[in-house]
Amino acid sequence: MINIAFITDNNYVFPVKVAIKSIIANKNVDTQYNINIICVEMCDDSCRALKSLEKLGNEKVFINLIDKKNIFKDIKMPAYVTPSALFKFSLAEILDNIDKCLYIDGDTMIQKDLSEFYNIDIDSVYAGVIQDYHTIYYREMNKKLNLDGYFNSGVMLLNLKKMRKDGIAEKLMAQKKKEIETNTVVFMDQNALNVVFEENVKYLPIIYNYSTVYNIDETVICLPDDIRNNLQYYKDNAVIVHFAGGAKPWKILCLDKHFVSFWKYVDSNDFLQIMDAVCNTIQQEKVNSIYYFDGKINAMSDNISVLENKNFVLNGEIEILSREIEILNNEIEILKNRTLILENEISVLKENKKYPKWFCNLVCCFIVKKKDRHHFRNKYSR
Numbered sequence: 001m002i003n004i005a006f007i008t009d010n011n012y013v014f015p016v017k018v019a020i021k022s023i024i025a026n027k028n029v030d031t032q033y034n035i036n037i038i039c040v041e042m043c044d045d046s047c048r049a050l051k052s053l054e055k056l057g058n059e060k061v062f063i064n065l066i067d068k069k070n071i072f073k074d075i076k077m078p079a080y081v082t083p084s085a086l087f088k089f090s091l092a093e094i095l096d097n098i099d100k101c102l103y104i105d106g107d108t109m110i111q112k113d114l115s116e117f118y119n120i121d122i123d124s125v126y127a128g129v130i131q132d133y134h135t136i137y138y139r140e141m142n143k144k145l146n147l148d149g150y151f152n153s154g155v156m157l158l159n160l161k162k163m164r165k166d167g168i169a170e171k172l173m174a175q176k177k178k179e180i181e182t183n184t185v186v187f188m189d190q191n192a193l194n195v196v197f198e199e200n201v202k203y204l205p206i207i208y209n210y211s212t213v214y215n216i217d218e219t220v221i222c223l224p225d226d227i228r229n230n231l232q233y234y235k236d237n238a239v240i241v242h243f244a245g246g247a248k249p250w251k252i253l254c255l256d257k258h259f260v261s262f263w264k265y266v267d268s269n270d271f272l273q274i275m276d277a278v279c280n281t282i283q284q285e286k287v288n289s290i291y292y293f294d295g296k297i298n299a300m301s302d303n304i305s306v307l308e309n310k311n312f313v314l315n316g317e318i319e320i321l322s323r324e325i326e327i328l329n330n331e332i333e334i335l336k337n338r339t340l341i342l343e344n345e346i347s348v349l350k351e352n353k354k355y356p357k358w359f360c361n362l363v364c365c366f367i368v369k370k371k372d373r374h375h376f377r378n379k380y381s382r
Contacts, residue, residue, distance in 0.1 A: 001032045002118045003101040005158075007087050009040040009070075013049060014250060014270065015243075016106040020063075021265040024056045028113040033057065036064045036095055040084040066094060085188040088153065089172040092163035099161035105154035107243040109262050117208050117239060120157060126168065126200045128157035130209035132190075133223050134244070145195055153190040154242050155209035171196045210238035212258055213245045255365075263367060355380045 004023070008016045020035060027033065037050055047065055054063040068087065087094070088103065095101060102118055104110075122128045129151035135141045141150050163169070175192040206227065213219050215235070220228055227234070241258045243249060249262040355363070360381040364373045 001034050002114055003095070003098050004033055004035045004114075005038065005091055005095065005101050005103045006035070006106060007038040007040065007084055008042070008050075008106050009084050010042055010046050012106045013042070013046045015108075015248070017049060017053065018262065018265045019104065019106055019108050019110065020050070020053050021056065022108075022110045023114070024053065024061055025265065026110055026112055027057075027060070028115065029060075031060065031113055031115055033061045033114075034064065035061065036066060036098075036101070038066050038068055038084075038087045038091075038094065040068050040087065041070050042067070068094075086173075086176065088189050088193070089176070090169050091158060092160040093169055095160060096164070099159070101158050101160055103156045103158055104240065105242065107248060108154065109241045109243070109258065109265070110239070111241060111261075112239045114239070117157065117204075120202070120204065122157055122159045122202055123162075125202050126159055126163055126166075126197045128202045128204050129153075129197075130155060130204055130206055132211075133206075133227060134211060134213045134219055135190075141191070141194075145191060147194055147198065149199075149201075149203060150194055151197075151201060151203070152209055152211065152242070152244070153187075153193045154211075154244060155240055156193075157204070168196060206234050207237050207239050209240055209242050210234055211242045211244040212247065212256065215256055215258075260365075357381055 006016050006019070016037070023033060023035070039047060039050075042065075047067075051063055051065060054061055070084065091101065091103060100118075100122070102114060120128050132141075132150050132152035135150055135152070172189075172192050175195050176189075179191065214223065214231060220231065223231070235257070238258075241261075243258075243262075247254070249259045252259075254260075360377050364376060367373045367376060
């Protein structure tokens with residue numbers, strides 16, 4: 001029996017459903033999964049939606065919902081994070097009848113059976129973990145925390161028995177409170193886990209927690225040579241794909257291999273809700289872009305004023321800056337025109353719940369089954 005743990009609230013039910021469906025779809029026939037879901041103040045509909053996935057496992061998958069109040073909601077945290085993740089600290093106590101489990105974040109996709117991963121020996125350590133190369137080389141978090149290594153807490157093979165024995169839950173919470181009191185909070189749970197676990201972890205291959213941030217050019221150049229030179233292998237053979245960072249499949253439409261594969265596990269009934277979310281994201285990106293361009297124009301105008309006031313020999317610099325401002329102004333006009341079209345489309349969508357043909361055709365690129373594509377076009381195309 002393979003014990004797995006997820007943590008979710010109402011806001012993350014959709015990706016957790018997809019992660020669980022991907023687990024079931026890619027398991028070996030004889031593999032049994034015991035999936036424990038920590039449900040933080042979840043509504044009944046969300047709980048039923050998760051429990052219903054059990055039937056997909058042909059009596060080889062058991063889903064155990066564990067209801068929890070949000071006991072961490074009074075802890076002051078940055079606005080962009082949710083306290084629900086702090087239940088990772090208490091997994092050993094919550095799952096008190098289990099000695100070993102595989103914790104997986106909800107923004108993941110499982111592509112292979114997890115038996116080989118789960119059976120790795122971690123008897124002498126707190127966890128089997130995967131190096132967070134993005135954080136090490138991009139933010140140098142290990143140096144700030146005075147650690148030799150630094151792991152990503154989105155996928156961890158946990159030795160719950162050893163964690164209980166050593167009172168790890170209390171140590172993790174004490175470390176988190178220290179971060180809050182010293183105003184050094186960066187990640188919700190990850191830094192505390194790295195500090196408390198320290199060297200008592202076993203580093204495992206990157207295929208067990210392949211982050212899609214490694215597909216971004218500016219991240220790739222920060223990777224060590226042995227990882228960068230074999231990145232395509234890791235990408236093609238990833239057991240667990242982690243949609244870390246801000247780019248999530250349900251927030252943007254992207255033709256990256258893993259983002260496309262994600263939609264194989266999405267029910268056709270969920271498409272309308274998700275496409276509305278994509279439209280809203282595009283609209284927000286429009287606002288952010290205009291704000292960014294306006295800021296650049298103001299900064300360049302200030303630079304011109306400073307140069308003129310100081311009577312520098314400009315050698316054409318003012319002319320260059322002026323041309324750049326003109327180009328940016330043109331880009332803003334184009335963006336505003338596109339925005340107007342987009343806002344009109346969104347207005348129609350919200351009124352009619354129907355999409356233009358071009359949008360339906362784009363969405364259908366992500367729908368694997370022909371019958372589902374036909375269903376989506378018939379129901380939502382106008």
